[in-house]
Amino acid sequence: MIATVLDLVNLNKSYGVLQATADLSLSVERGQIHALIGPNGAGKTTLINQIYGSEIPDSGCVFLNGENITGLSVPKRVRKGIGRSFQISNVLTEFAVIENAIIAEQARRDESFHFFRPAFSDQDLIAGAMIVLERVGLQKRSGDLVADLAHGERRLLELALALSGTPSMLLLDEPMAGAGFEETLHMTRVIDGMRDNVGILLVEHDMDAVFRLADVITVLVEGQIIASGKPDEIRANCEVLAAYLGDEE
Amino acid sequence: MDLFKFLWTGVKEQQMLFGLLTGFALFPIYTAYADLPFWNDVAMRIMLLGMAAMGLNLILGYGGMVSFGHAAFVGIGAYCAGISQFYGLNNGWAHLGLSLGVCGILGLVISFLALRTSGIYFIMITLAFAQMLFFLFVSLEQYGGDDGMSINRADFMLFDLYNPLRLYYLIWSALLIISVILLFIVHSRFGVVLRAINNNESRVEALGLSPLRYKVTGYIISAMICGVAGTLFASWQEYVSPDIMHWSRSGELMIIIILGGLATLAGPLLGAVVFFILEELLPELLNLVAPSYAENWMIIFGPIMIFVVLFARGGLMGWVSRLAARRMSDHGVGQ
Numbered sequence: 074m075i076a077t078v079l080d081l082v083n084l085n086k087s088y089g090v091l092q093a094t095a096d097l098s099l100s101v102e103r104g105q106i107h108a109l110i111g112p113n114g115a116g117k118t119t120l121i122n123q124i125y126g127s128e129i130p131d132s133g134c135v136f137l138n139g140e141n142i143t144g145l146s147v148p149k150r151v152r153k154g155i156g157r158s159f160q161i162s163n164v165l166t167e168f169a170v171i172e173n174a175i176i177a178e179q180a181r182r183d184e185s186f187h188f189f190r191p192a193f194s195d196q197d198l199i200a201g202a203m204i205v206l207e208r209v210g211l212q213k214r215s216g217d218l219v220a221d222l223a224h225g226e227r228r229l230l231e232l233a234l235a236l237s238g239t240p241s242m243l244l245l246d247e248p249m250a251g252a253g254f255e256e257t258l259h260m261t262r263v264i265d266g267m268r269d270n271v272g273i274l275l276v277e278h279d280m281d282a283v284f285r286l287a288d289v290i291t292v293l294v295e296g297q298i299i300a301s302g303k304p305d306e307i308r309a310n311c312e313v314l315a316a317y318l319g320d321e322e
Numbered sequence: 323m324d325l326f327k328f329l330w331t332g333v334k335e336q337q338m339l340f341g342l343l344t345g346f347a348l349f350p351i352y353t354a355y356a357d358l359p360f361w362n363d364v365a366m367r368i369m370l371l372g373m374a375a376m377g378l379n380l381i382l383g384y385g386g387m388v389s390f391g392h393a394a395f396v397g398i399g400a401y402c403a404g405i406s407q408f409y410g411l412n413n414g415w416a417h418l419g420l421s422l423g424v425c426g427i428l429g430l431v432i433s434f435l436a437l438r439t440s441g442i443y444f445i446m447i448t449l450a451f452a453q454m455l456f457f458l459f460v461s462l463e464q465y466g467g468d469d470g471m472s473i474n475r476a477d478f479m480l481f482d483l484y485n486p487l488r489l490y491y492l493i494w495s496a497l498l499i500i501s502v503i504l505l506f507i508v509h510s511r512f513g514v515v516l517r518a519i520n521n522n523e524s525r526v527e528a529l530g531l532s533p534l535r536y537k538v539t540g541y542i543i544s545a546m547i548c549g550v551a552g553t554l555f556a557s558w559q560e561y562v563s564p565d566i567m568h569w570s571r572s573g574e575l576m577i578i579i580i581l582g583g584l585a586t587l588a589g590p591l592l593g594a595v596v597f598f599i600l601e602e603l604l605p606e607l608l609n610l611v612a613p614s615y616a617e618n619w620m621i622i623f624g625p626i627m628i629f630v631v632l633f634a635r636g637g638l639m640g641w642v643s644r645l646a647a648r649r650m651s652d653h654g655v656g657q
């Protein structure tokens with residue numbers, strides 16, 4: 074079994090003169106939560122996009138479970154085991170919560186190209202969808218429309234959809250953004266419970282959550298890694314904190 | 323077993339659709355009693371318009387693809403019958419098969435190319451393809467060019483179409499079959515993905531599904547349904563010309579859908595009925611008020627459409643379901 078789930082090798086990405094990712098290498102192990110922190114505009118989302126496939130690096134490679142996936146499209150990468158939550162909630166707003174999860178479930182089972190089997194009334198699909206919703210604690214809202222969800226609940230649904238494909242690598246882009254105190258605690262517990270058998274790259278501004286969850290923390294500034302290590306080492310590194318907090322406030 | 327259960331639920335839920343279908347099934351009895359056989363002809367035209375609009379609605383309403391050239395597929399369907407007959411093939415089932423094949427392939431090619439773009443570019447490219455096909459048939463002199471060609475009613479073997487009622491019920495059966503197929507497709511796993519793409523394409527990608535595959539497939543199915551409508555239309559009209567693939571016919575289909583209700587099964591059929599009534603009624607009304615303007619009934623129809631789009635969101639079906647919801651809550655049934 075390969076322990077390294079995600080391997081990034083010398084990634085580069087520029088927008089004109091702006092270098093959003095600068096010769097970046099990083100790897101994530103199975104069962105590990107790897108936090109990526111840094112000021113706004115550091116290039117965190119851009120990096121996630123390159124792993125996810127919505128942006129293509131100018132040079133460098135992305136390996137998933139040892140396979141080079143740099144040239145693959147988003148859907149192919151997802152089928153190979155990438156799951157993602159977006160910084161801005163990206164769910165099916167015109168559908169019910171359970172319907173979101175059902176579509177995710179039929180996608181996971183690769184049963185979407187059926188023209189006569191009803192989807193939303195299928196007991197098998199409903200059962201699978203409920204399992205995913207239970208993992209994030211949304212089972213009570215399953216019948217509600219997404220439009221009626223509170224912000225924090227939408228973030229949970231987002232997480233549930235990312236989880237539903239049984240990914241081996243999860244990319245979480247600021248899952249707690251905009252969530253209240255209680256919601257952040259709940260989300261922290263949920264993410265903590267997901268870590269088995271999956272590598273997680275977590276971009277997050279909430280430092281309490283980051284220090285509670287992360288096995289490794291990498292600090293990104295202007296597309297470059299300026300520090301990487303165990304949470305204790307990073308916490309001790311005042312210079313890093315200064316660089317980070319200086320930009321934050 | 324499940325299939326029948328689902329069908330039964332569908333019939334119960336789609337009261338408007340199956341109500342209209344029942345209405346069309348019984349209509350010839352009324353016209354026979356009232357001695358108005360001409361109205362059978364009108365009803366057939368409405369059913370064919372509704373059928374084509376239902377086909378377009380699969381991608382326009384459910385899939386969110388604004389294809390502005392779908393009358394081209396109706397025209398191709400009609401020419402499949404016309405040209406086959408020109409070469410001596412008069413079997414209606416063969417015409418239908420040919421029409422399904424040609425519209426399927428054309429739908430594949432056109433959508434595959436057009437779906438590289440989106441928004442206004444998609445509208446323009448689909449319109450451009452439709453215009454190309456329109457002018458192609460205008461230029462084909464051997465098939466009548468601009469003037470079109472007169473044809474005989476196709477030979478559907480068991481259905482002798484020169485018995486007007488058999489043609490009527492052939493068209494009705496096709497409409498019923500297409501309605502049931504669409505009922506299944508819309509609720510199927512494929513159908514919900516198509517609707518999901520309309521709602522949020524990037525979420526569908528994030529689930530590991532490639533939107534293009536679903537959109538192209540939806541487009542092909544929709545083109546084939548329009549082709550069937552066109553083939554039957556040729557027999558109804560006993561005449562085929564490029565006029566039925568003119569861009570304004572595509573616009574008419576879109577108007578019918580918006581009027582009836584996007585992304586509803588009954589909407590296009592209801593829209594076709596109401597569109598026809600307005601088309602007949604407004605000139606008469608104008609004739610009473612201002613006879614010299616009777617030709618320009620669109621002057622009144624336009625504002626009605628704007629009113630529907632702005633105030634009756636969801637078209638007539640949206641309005642009907644809101645009324646039904648209010649009645650439910652008045653009687654304390656809902657909630």
Ligand SMILES: Nc1ncnc2c1ncn2[C@@H]1O[C@H](COP(=O)(O)OP(=O)(O)O)[C@@H](O)[C@H]1O
Pocket residue numbers: 088091093111112113114115116117118119120
């Ligand atoms: N599509 C794009 N075109 C041009 N510049 C971009 C694009 N996407 C991101 N950027 C720039 O790249 C930098 C990194 O952005 P981003 O990855 O979103 O930062 P973060 O997620 O760390 O806040 C920012 O300066 C941003 O303006």
Ligand SMILES: [Mg+2]
Pocket residue numbers: 117118119160
């Ligand atoms: Mg970001």
